[in-house]
Amino acid sequence: MKRQKRGMRKGKRRAGLVILLLLLLAAAGAAVWTLQGSRIRFRVQAEECLREYMAHIEKQEYKEMYDMTEAADSGSISRGDFIERNSRIYEGMETDKIKISNVKVGKVKHGEVSVSYDMSFDTVAGAVTFANTAVFVKDGDACRLRWNHDLIYPSLRSTDKVQVSVDDADRGKILDRNGRMLAGEGTAVSVGIVPGKLEDREKSLEQIAELLGTDAETIENKLSAAWVQDDSFVPVSTIPKVQQRALMEGETAGEAFKEQERQKELLNIPGVMLSDITVRTYPLAEAAAHLVGYVQEVTAEDLEEHAGEGYSAGSVIGRSGMESLYEKELKGQDGCEITIVDENGEIAETIASVEKEDGQDITLTIDASLQEQLYEQFREDPGCSVAMNPYTGEVLALVSTPSYDNNDFISGMSEEQWTGLNEDESRPLYNRFRQVWCPGSSFKPVTAAIGLDTGVLDAGEDFGNEGLSWQKDESWGAYEVTTLHSGYPANLKNALIYSDNIYFAKLALRIGADRLTENLDRLGFGKQLPFEILMAKSQYSNTDAIENEIQLADSGYGQGQILMNPLHLAALYTAFLNDGNVLAPRLSLGEKSQADIWLPQAFSEEAVDQIMEGLSGVVNHPDGTGYAAHSVSAALAGKTGTAELKDSKDDTDGTEIGWFSVFTTEKNLEKPILLVSMVENVKGLGGSGYVVQKDKEVLDVYLGR
Template sequence: MAKKKGSKVRKKRHLLILEIGGVAVLAALVAGLVLYRNVFSDTRDAVLEEYMGLIEKKEYEKMYDLLDTASQESVHKEDFITRNKNIYEGIEAKDITLDIAEEQDTSQPLSYRVTMETLAGEVTYDGNTFFEKEKGTWRIVWDDSMIFPDLGKEDKVSVTSLEAKRGSIYDRNGVLLAGQGTVQSVGLVPGKMNVQAEEDIQGIAAILGTTQENIETQLAASWVKEDSFVPLKEMTQTQLDEPYTSPEGIATGASIQDKLLEYPGVLITEAESRVYPYGESTSHLLGYVQQINAEELEEMKDKGYDEQSVVGKSGLEKLYEDRLRAKEGYKISILDSQGNEKTALAMKPAEDGEEIHLTIDIQWQQKLYDAYKEDKSCSVVMNPKSGEVLALVSTPSFNSMDFVLGISQTKWDELNNNPDKPMYNRVRETWAPGSSFKPVTGAVGLTTGAFTAEEDFGASGLSWQKDESWGNYKVTTLHEYNGAVLKNALIYSDNIYFAKAALKIGADTFAKQLDKLGFGQDIPFDIGMTSSQYSNGDTFETEVQLADSGYGQGQVLVNPLHLACIYSAFFNEGNMISPYLEYQEGKNPSYWVENAFTPEAAATIYEDLKEVVSNPEGTGHSAAQVAGVALAGKTGTAEIKESQEDKDGTELGWFAVYNTEGLDGQTVLMLNMVEDVKGRGGSGYVVNKDVEVWNQVLAE
């Protein structure tokens, strides 16, 4: 509502009240007060305040009623309402305030200052308005300058959008991962189409995955002329180059682009779009943008979004929305009848979105995706000494461009009904770690003094139970060997050794140490990750569960990034690194958990894991064939089954692998998990895949 501010002093009137007495005199006094208010509140100031207050209420008809007779004769009510409505609502005028100079001569125009907020910022102007008194009431002598002083009858108020660009996302080496690019816009020029084009439209609709009705609706738009380009769908050049197969499933030998151009009137041109150059390999990480929906607009309208805004819907596009978003600018001007600018009233400059540089290395990201794209898997690559995350990959994947360009219902159903769940970001979830958890148990045991690295737990064969209290349950392992000490137990991945280790540590101490390592906590990372757990309850419920947990079974579920962070302590004298995703030159490493393990325990595990790869008996020995680096790490195969007797369960394969030399002194820790490796070599399947990845990265 309009407000009057400033130093204006209200006029005061003094009434002589005679004490005559009686109710009748009191009634007369009340009537006199009403008369006083009616006579003296109808000032020019009050009329102007009322007029300006009606603008924000959008009550333009009442504004018109405040005009004098001559003004109403010169401008028709409907024209007045339309002009004021279009201008004030077009500039989104609000928070209108008035500052009226005091004690002005009523024979002269009333001087005042108006301030209002608009979509282009604050507008302030000085006005001078004449008033006429009609039947004892002040009325406004109106012309167009009442809206803005420089506005003439034939002039227009123009609102111009100043375009801004959404911020781009880059990898650590400045490679574009998401940003402004071009796509191909497929459309029709009506004047070049066949006269009887119904069959053509049906054919085009089938190729584009839309309907005949939808195309006809777009062609019938009021703006469309014979020579207009009517856009129908945006596609990538890769999509256009794909072979075209008819709805009957017949391969035509032509590309989609060739098939479209067979129809008269089809035109393919370039259009600007948000693009993701690395497609499926980065889609889970980056997410995608789309036009804002009604629910989002309701939540975000106070931040300057409108119906045409494009917003991040998932991944980093959503996470960094406030920083990436383009903030359009606006300019409000008065134009003369020829379209020339007379006055610039306000301008809010456009603000491009921020450029964001990630720690991601697209080389690792893409190589891992290519290696595992046919699997249900997730991968984390990080520098364990700095905390820089070099890759986050989930497979199978989807293509962000499908959503940017407008995903069809058929494609959406295909993604959602796929049993391999391509929309599911596995890297954010938790999984049974199996033997990849054994180094953690070993480090906890050494740190707490539950046992030493040289302590021999004794031979137990291929199956073992603590005592008869376990009933028929036994822990099994795959290999027999001499000397049940920590190093050998890691080399042979001995389940029995680590079951005994967990029992030696004890339930309370093990739980306390795992809590210290971040179990049950949020991972300090930009992207939200599911918290790891070691039990479905508050602690280990049984001795068997405790024993199974020692080798990564039981109820242990670990997030891959979290497990990588725990492994990082082996590189940092027992301190667990804080992972980070946004590149910062010269950033000093920070620790999520200091003294997670003793320096001695961390160093022991680091050295022992070298043997898992270098020793011919080691479960990760296949990784020794990678030339140019020396690798170390730990495999893991987690059984997912209902009971020990269940023969139909599946297996998860793990490999946590790092280089101890090579890569020009850079240390890289890579951790991979693959579902359904049962019958495919277990964790050996993952080791072989990782060998391919390391060889490819080193070859470039």
């Protein structure tokens, strides 16, 4: 019995030991399981931290990046130094589109875990890719990044710098058809101040400001920039380079001498230095300013609008004219190299690089000499001129007067100059060849062609002599159509030669409003002209229809509410030399020589032949309104026009716009030309005759008479 009890006690002890052992094993297993789960969570957390850290880079959230590191505790780098180091490098490289891939998390050892990954991002010098490893440290429930400089780039050390070097692309030139430069590289003078050498700073700055046409405060602001030291050269203005040749030429000698004297006065001020610099220059200046345009330094808004297109602070961008139109081609692509430079200033490694691509040269159909001749003739007159090769559609000149010197935008226009340009009543900044104007009698050939092709006009029919004024009937009240000549058979030829308003008013009534507007729609009214420069659309009414008989009658001779762009008018005139086909005007020379037809068979060949008799008579008949342009050395034809602009029917003080559309008629001529000129305010100057005489001077030179 005693043995049995002792056996039972031993069994209970063994059972207790087994249970205790099982409990110990279970506790140990739970501990192992808990530790394993903690490691798994830490590994997941490390990958999440890596992705979050990289996301902060692209958002330039450097403070948040620092807060994710253990640097604050370890003292390896201060918050300020961390932010400066990262911002300088990432922003200097213009880092964008950061991606990480192929992420692999290692095993947790001693509370740390390594995460390998592949990183890629775009920079100003192209794409950068590399493999790297980050180490994360467990900090309670948090995960901290062990930051080092090689996290930015694997081979980067604390003593290294990342350097971004830019190789500026040369901007392409703008050339005329003969290779003459309209825009390109030139030399100017940079006016700079060495602050430490100024004597009596306040007085000196006042002197400098007066000579430069600015104010002392503007100059002082430049001298107060953070980077300026006493021995720094601080550029404050750009002024023209005085060429020796200009001092010897009669027309330019006076201005060149004044500029030379100004620069001598600047140099006499202690602390002022002048140095030659390369700038964009426009040799034709005022003669082609509206056509060529100008460039200016990019603004913050430009950089935002054109992000990723290769612009940076100091870049220039086309603001108007050809400089703006062909900006992408002219700009080119700057070269760039991102390198790691060691403490000795030696390049240790190249991170990324891209070769520069200079901008393309753009060759225009423009004839620079003709452009200058037209400008010189009309420089004081508010108006514009358009010249074309009537057989190819090539635009030979586009002139708007009065004008401005686009070089002033390069050298830095003073506030006084800018105010003067904007307040000038003649509006020199206004580009007149892009606008629409009342064409007056220069529109009559279009009315004639519509009349002939719709069958309502017989060119030989006499419309009857009405004297110098006429109205359809009493329903017109006091309104009458007036003309300057009478007493001849009122047929089409004479109506063009003598510019008979009454004839074309009657013709418009015959055609009818619906038929006239339908044909004008077909001739490009209300549509965009197919041309590189955006031109205002021609119109036949302020509404979408010709509203009444008087407006219809006035429209027949180019008044009423008819408004035309000068280049559109010139394009329609090409039909008279191309069997009724209207050519598309073009400005880019390229390798193409064949004309593009914009409006095929706009007029019938029969209509063209009949109208040409009258247009030839305008210039060659002694009574023709354009006879002053007559020449024995080249056959010409054309049409004058004087448009009256009145506030009301009873207005006797209205202004007049003078027109002359003239062209050579010999197809084998070496230099064929179609020229349309318009001048505002010719009342008292001889009307269209004023324009005829000026165009004659230009044609005499151009045709080599």
